[in-house]
Amino acid sequence: MSKPDDKTTGISADTDSTEAEVSSAGGIAKGQGDEVGGFVILFFIIGFVASLIIGWVVFPKLLYSQKTQPIDFNHALHLEAVSDGCESCHIFRDDGTFAGVPGNAQCSDCHQEVQGDSPEEKKFVEEYVAKEREVPWLIYSKQPDCVFFSHAAHVKKAKMECVTCHGPIGESTSLKVYEENRLTGYSRDIWGKNIAGVKRETWDRMKMDDCAECHEKAAGKKSSVQTDKEACFVCHK
Amino acid sequence: MKIDRRCFLSLGIGGAAGIALSPLPWKLADDSAIWTQMWPWTPVPADGEVTYVKSACTLCPGGCGISVRKVGNRAVKIEGIEGHPVNDGGICPLGLSGLQLLYGPTRVKSPLKRTGERGEGKWEKISWEEAITEVSKKLGDLRGKGESDSVACISGSDKGTVPALFKRFMSVFGSPNFMRMPSIQDSYEIANNVSMGFIAQSGFDLEKADFVLSFGSGLIEGWGSPVRMIRANSSWRKAGVKVVQVEPRLSNTAAKSDKWIPVNPGTEYALALGLAHVIIRESLYRKDFVQAGALGFIRFRDLILSSYSPESVEKITGVKKETIESLAADFAKSERPIAICGRGQGKAQSSLGELLAVQALNALAGNIGREGGVFAVNDPAYIAWPAYQADETAAAGIKKERIDGAGSVKYGFAKSLTNRFAGAVNSGAPVSLLFVLESNPLYSLPDTKAVKDAFKKIPFIVSFSSFMDDTALNSDIILPNHVYLERYEDVPATAGLSKPVVSLARPVVSPQFNTKHAGDVIILIAKEMGSPVADAFPWDDYQACLEGTAGDKWKILNEEGFSSDPAFTAQVVNTFPGKFDISGGIPDFTILFASVSHEGDPKAYPLFLMPYDSFRIASGYIGDPPFVIKTVEDTVLKGKDILVEINPATAKANGLSAGSYATLKTPKGSARVKINLFEGIMPGLVAMPRGLGHTAYDNYLAGKGINVNELIGTVEDPASGLDAAWGIRANLIKA
Numbered sequence A: 001m002s003k004p005d006d007k008t009t010g011i012s013a014d015t016d017s018t019e020a021e022v023s024s025a026g027g028i029a030k031g032q033g034d035e036v037g038g039f040v041i042l043f044f045i046i047g048f049v050a051s052l053i054i055g056w057v058v059f060p061k062l063l064y065s066q067k068t069q070p071i072d073f074n075h076a077l078h079l080e081a082v083s084d085g086c087e088s089c090h091i092f093r094d095d096g097t098f099a100g101v102p103g104n105a106q107c108s109d110c111h112q113e114v115q116g117d118s119p120e121e122k123k124f125v126e127e128y129v130a131k132e133r134e135v136p137w138l139i140y141s142k143q144p145d146c147v148f149f150s151h152a153a154h155v156k157k158a159k160m161e162c163v164t165c166h167g168p169i170g171e172s173t174s175l176k177v178y179e180e181n182r183l184t185g186y187s188r189d190i191w192g193k194n195i196a197g198v199k200r201e202t203w204d205r206m207k208m209d210d211c212a213e214c215h216e217k218a219a220g221k222k223s224s225v226q227t228d229k230e231a232c233f234v235c236h237k
Numbered sequence B: 001m002k003i004d005r006r007c008f009l010s011l012g013i014g015g016a017a018g019i020a021l022s023p024l025p026w027k028l029a030d031d032s033a034i035w036t037q038m039w040p041w042t043p044v045p046a047d048g049e050v051t052y053v054k055s056a057c058t059l060c061p062g063g064c065g066i067s068v069r070k071v072g073n074r075a076v077k078i079e080g081i082e083g084h085p086v087n088d089g090g091i092c093p094l095g096l097s098g099l100q101l102l103y104g105p106t107r108v109k110s111p112l113k114r115t116g117e118r119g120e121g122k123w124e125k126i127s128w129e130e131a132i133t134e135v136s137k138k139l140g141d142l143r144g145k146g147e148s149d150s151v152a153c154i155s156g157s158d159k160g161t162v163p164a165l166f167k168r169f170m171s172v173f174g175s176p177n178f179m180r181m182p183s184i185q186d187s188y189e190i191a192n193n194v195s196m197g198f199i200a201q202s203g204f205d206l207e208k209a210d211f212v213l214s215f216g217s218g219l220i221e222g223w224g225s226p227v228r229m230i231r232a233n234s235s236w237r238k239a240g241v242k243v244v245q246v247e248p249r250l251s252n253t254a255a256k257s258d259k260w261i262p263v264n265p266g267t268e269y270a271l272a273l274g275l276a277h278v279i280i281r282e283s284l285y286r287k288d289f290v291q292a293g294a295l296g297f298i299r300f301r302d303l304i305l306s307s308y309s310p311e312s313v314e315k316i317t318g319v320k321k322e323t324i325e326s327l328a329a330d331f332a333k334s335e336r337p338i339a340i341c342g343r344g345q346g347k348a349q350s351s352l353g354e355l356l357a358v359q360a361l362n363a364l365a366g367n368i369g370r371e372g373g374v375f376a377v378n379d380p381a382y383i384a385w386p387a388y389q390a391d392e393t394a395a396a397g398i399k400k401e402r403i404d405g406a407g408s409v410k411y412g413f414a415k416s417l418t419n420r421f422a423g424a425v426n427s428g429a430p431v432s433l434l435f436v437l438e439s440n441p442l443y444s445l446p447d448t449k450a451v452k453d454a455f456k457k458i459p460f461i462v463s464f465s466s467f468m469d470d471t472a473l474n475s476d477i478i479l480p481n482h483v484y485l486e487r488y489e490d491v492p493a494t495a496g497l498s499k500p501v502v503s504l505a506r507p508v509v510s511p512q513f514n515t516k517h518a519g520d521v522i523i524l525i526a527k528e529m530g531s532p533v534a535d536a537f538p539w540d541d542y543q544a545c546l547e548g549t550a551g552d553k554w555k556i557l558n559e560e561g562f563s564s565d566p567a568f569t570a571q572v573v574n575t576f577p578g579k580f581d582i583s584g585g586i587p588d589f590t591i592l593f594a595s596v597s598h599e600g601d602p603k604a605y606p607l608f609l610m611p612y613d614s615f616r617i618a619s620g621y622i623g624d625p626p627f628v629i630k631t632v633e634d635t636v637l638k639g640k641d642i643l644v645e646i647n648p649a650t651a652k653a654n655g656l657s658a659g660s661y662a663t664l665k666t667p668k669g670s671a672r673v674k675i676n677l678f679e680g681i682m683p684g685l686v687a688m689p690r691g692l693g694h695t696a697y698d699n700y701l702a703g704k705g706i707n708v709n710e711l712i713g714t715v716e717d718p719a720s721g722l723d724a725a726w727g728i729r730a731n732l733i734k735a
């Protein structure tokens, strides 16, 4: 036999067997239609529920790592001892820039020596002040470098309260766990504790939309000198 | 009961629906956007208290005052100092990128001693003690053998205390061979010596001029003090000052000028003489200014009236005689006209003839030593150290003829002729040890092959470079200097300023590596050598020397960052009317005013290659840092290919088209280049930028393009010993 004939035979044989399979599968489907339909719905529900759980519960757990602050700082205690509120330690420098988290230079004014009997204070003095090391604080409100935010404009000029954005952190006696976004490296507080992004208080989130929300309320859509509109370059310089 | 494919399909659909209804996709999309800003190679400056340190930029001779912003201990930005007399808040791209030199990968991090072949890049780290002992011992041996004059030093500058310390070292050691890298100031110095009888630099009161005639000077391309020139240019625009640019190529300066006069390259001197001809013929000159030097003036007048009529000048220069007539009248009738020269950035010398022809125009206009004119500026006055005791070796050594011939009978007008260095060494002048300070001669001197051959003949080369540059790579020992942002140093701004300024470079950050101030190193070497060399260096260290030298100005330098007190900086010499003598005792004008004769057969090399300067390419000791090389246009450097500019007519004649490759051949070498067609260049010329083709430095710079110095040579000006070459014969062959 010649080769082309062989091929022809082969193809016809395959075709036969496929037809056979199809017809047999069709037979089963017809007989058990309703039962399979139930399974289809069940599987849909399983998939749906499982992925909802993944999306709402597992994903946030995986996304954020839990970190504790090097020193457990007591804001409430310090706030009582100072005269000028938050600005006593979170100072504005002479040139008007905001210093953010105070460094050892400021703390050691009082904490050159251990003052009380808090083990955290002892740790701070011995591990950091004495060794002239800065505390590697984890900053809940740290924003990406492309964001230009002037504390002076908001606090000094617009007379906003610290609480509006940072919440009542001054009343806390202990620093909460720092949840670090494994992808971006920023704190969970930026997106907000609520994974859906729902916020109740002004300080629950610190995303761009949250800035915009307040800006629109306060200034309408006209706060950029350049464009007379709420424009990108106000904050992204 | 059977689970089939549809079940799994539905599981998937259910899963997708569930995910879509969860925050996961939206949150991940948002996070990935932020993640892209967190790549480790994205530089994010540290957060913290901002401070500013006032200092001075030393990256070019411009002498700008800078203010460096720091966050904590990290320098993050360089800005110009507002109110500084040189740059008043301005800064150039190179100055702005200085931090990349400070923190970049090309730093030499500790003293290094060569272990492999020269240039192989094999080094051994040694301690400072070892390094200094080794160099001192070599020097001591040479001195002992009576060969002190075989020690030479090439420095980027000869102004300021650090070069002065090296110069002092050379003298007390017994060598006359302190050389500085060539520049147009060499030519100005000689021209001043010839025409006024003393060595001085030239300063230009350009801001007050009302007519600027530039013979090829890249006014906005880095000539003189670059930031100052950009500012001067803007002030001319505002005030309606007329700028005329004479140049064979439409440079940026030419494009921005009021009038561009394309001239046959190398014939600028003839055009200047043609203008002088018209000015004298029409009696438009300041007679009191030039006449008292009677004899010289009469000889000059007779020569140009007979030989440089606009008709004959048109034949030499290709500039129409009507243009010459009207330009001469415009120039002479202006209140404060000024003529300047020095091609491009003024990194190369020009012939004495060209200088004197251009200076003659200033003299005829009577604007030498006058507001809006040209001034003779002495070396900074504040370095006045007590004399030292020279022993016999020193006295005998410094009397010997310099390797570059400057000051000898033949080259009597010159102070430094480093352009002659390689040639002299190659024809047998002995150099046993070479110091290289703040310069990169192996890269920046023309005729790279000759310079390399000369370096091969020098048994011991000591580099003080902060960077692994082309010369450091080919040295035997590197004693790395701090970079300018880590050290104190006086920075006299000498590049064409009519009112000199001395600024103070101050450490902005502490030294990042195991480097040492070159001023300290030379003092330590001197001390190690013992008396009498050591006695000439009474200071404990460089800091003591600097503070002592600055005297009561130290406080002001520290507070203000600069001093422009003429008593401190440099005296401007009063040039009386009549003091200017064009002939300056040069007996034969014919060798003075002549076109350069180029080597090579015109048939084999029908074209001319000329280097040009760009504001975006640093071509001195400092090479382009990464930021700056990024600004170089695609029509100049594309990938690793260098593009040369030619006129479309030249391209057609040579069968070349835009973007095609060609072999550029000159008597000195050949290179593969790409073609960029440019209507703004005269047919027959090939223009190549200076500053590319480094073999050393980092991946951003090394291996990109061709070093034009490999293709060009020097042509000695018979009247002065200066390098008169403006280009070289060349050919372009389709590759």
Ligand code: SF4
Residues within 6 Å of the ligand: B057, B058, B059, B060, B061, B062, B063, B064, B087, B091, B092, B093, B094, B095, B096, B225, B226, B227
């Ligand atoms: S012009 Fe020269 S001195 Fe001035 S900033 Fe630029 S490189 Fe520095």
